[in-house]
Amino acid sequence: MEFKFLLPSKIVMEPGLRERTGEHLRELGLARVLIVTDAGVKAAGLLDSVYTSLDKAGITFEEVSDIKANPRSEDINHAAQRYRGMGIDGLLAVGGGSAMDAAKAISLLLTHEGRIEDYEGSFTLTRAIPPIVTIPTTAGTGSEVTCFSVITDTARHYKMSVHDYRVGPVLALLDSHILDTLPASIAAATGMDALTHAIEAYTCRVANPISDGLALHAIRLISQHLKAAVQEPDNQAAREQMLVASLIAGMAFGNADVGSVHCISEAIGGMYDTPHGVGNAIFLPFVFGHNRDANIVRHAQVAYALGVDPTLAPVDAAEAAVGHLFQMSKDLGIPRFAEVKGVREDDFLTLAEKSKQNFSDASNAKAMSVEAYHDIIATAYHFVV
Numbered sequence: 050m051e052f053k054f055l056l057p058s059k060i061v062m063e064p065g066l067r068e069r070t071g072e073h074l075r076e077l078g079l080a081r082v083l084i085v086t087d088a089g090v091k092a093a094g095l096l097d098s099v100y101t102s103l104d105k106a107g108i109t110f111e112e113v114s115d116i117k118a119n120p121r122s123e124d125i126n127h128a129a130q131r132y133r134g135m136g137i138d139g140l141l142a143v144g145g146g147s148a149m150d151a152a153k154a155i156s157l158l159l160t161h162e163g164r165i166e167d168y169e170g171s172f173t174l175t176r177a178i179p180p181i182v183t184i185p186t187t188a189g190t191g192s193e194v195t196c197f198s199v200i201t202d203t204a205r206h207y208k209m210s211v212h213d214y215r216v217g218p219v220l221a222l223l224d225s226h227i228l229d230t231l232p233a234s235i236a237a238a239t240g241m242d243a244l245t246h247a248i249e250a251y252t253c254r255v256a257n258p259i260s261d262g263l264a265l266h267a268i269r270l271i272s273q274h275l276k277a278a279v280q281e282p283d284n285q286a287a288r289e290q291m292l293v294a295s296l297i298a299g300m301a302f303g304n305a306d307v308g309s310v311h312c313i314s315e316a317i318g319g320m321y322d323t324p325h326g327v328g329n330a331i332f333l334p335f336v337f338g339h340n341r342d343a344n345i346v347r348h349a350q351v352a353y354a355l356g357v358d359p360t361l362a363p364v365d366a367a368e369a370a371v372g373h374l375f376q377m378s379k380d381l382g383i384p385r386f387a388e389v390k391g392v393r394e395d396d397f398l399t400l401a402e403k404s405k406q407n408f409s410d411a412s413n414a415k416a417m418s419v420e421a422y423h424d425i426i427a428t429a430y431h432f433v434v
Contacts, residue, residue: 052257054304057217058194066224067184068098071106079139083132084112085152086143090186093230119201119318120151125165129158142183146190149183153198153216156181165200171212181218186227188291189239189326191246191299193221201319208315210408225289233279237381238326240275243295245329249308250301252347253412263301268354270294279381308413310336316403321391330383334374335425341367343415379434386429397426
């Protein structure tokens with residue numbers, strides 16, 4: 050057996066932790082940082098205590114506060130060009146996966162010439178980049194501990210990935226109180242995103258013993274706490290457990306990979322700007338059902354972790370998990386694919402081709418063809434609960 054496991058991030062979790070952000074950044078030796086966030090986080094006042102903490106610690110900062118969902122290459126390139134040469138010695142990402150992916154990409158370009166499109170692929174960086182600190186405001190992405198940055202190439206309408214250990218955040222600050230105002234719809238989509246990370250990390254072809262343990266525990270936590278986290282906004286214990294589950298699911302897939310759910314979700318995200326978690330939630334049951342006979346035992350282990358009857362035989366448990374996943378999405382109010390804004394049947398072949406081109410296609414539990422992707426996409430479109 051051979052495998053590698055990398056975790057470049059120090060992780061600190063504590064309610065109200067963002068009030069001490071400045072102290073943690075000072076410990077890293079940072080004096081001038083670039084905050085990367087989005088308009089929703091800023092409008093919700095989630096940065097107010099961060100600003101106060103930075104001022105108290107004597108840390109100066111600039112800010113990019115207009116990061117969009119599915120961050121765009123043109124915006125990344127513009128931000129990097131603006132802040133090159135301004136003495137930025139670290140980046141602070143406050144937000145969901147989009148803010149964290151954007152911070153990774155901007156940090157890269159502060160020490161590398163050219164555009165973010167020039168660094169697509171694995172290990173394309175040639176030197177160190179300013180350290181990245183993350184404060185996740187959703188429980189779903191896991192980007193606070195991964196070495197990936199996913200950016201929409203606006204020219205190709207395609208989600209490209211940059212994979213390099215250098216873009217892994219050096220510090221993740223988890224403040225469970227930051228989820229107190231998270232809308233139910235976002236809690237649902239991001240929670241299903243975390244579940245997809247965990248399931249694909251466990252069932253993909255490049256799983257390892259450490260990622261397996263993390264993935265199965267994340268699945269159990271999400272199965273136990275996601276519904277309450279969505280339907281009971283005041284349930285701080287459930288939301289805290291979802292923050293933990295998202296974190297360890299990120300550790301799992303960051304050291305294994307994902308699979309065809311992400312391939313499809315990133316294709317539709319690149320074309321229609323669909324929120325990533327929504328795309329994953331829609332396609333998870335379809336891909337899980339398609340893949341399960343590639344490794345019945347692993348798919349059955351996922352089923353048991355989800356809470357499916359443990360006395361069922363593996364083949365029956367794996368089949369039952371498909372219905373379980375459909376029911377989860379329905380209970381959480383995830384839309385059908387046909388209800389996603391902008392979707393057209395004429396695009397299905399293009400979506401299938403882009404899915405096949407995805408970085409993670411080769412890691413899927415079952416070998417996929419363009420035709421197989423097309424069939425799954427079309428089936429999801431015509432599916433009626």
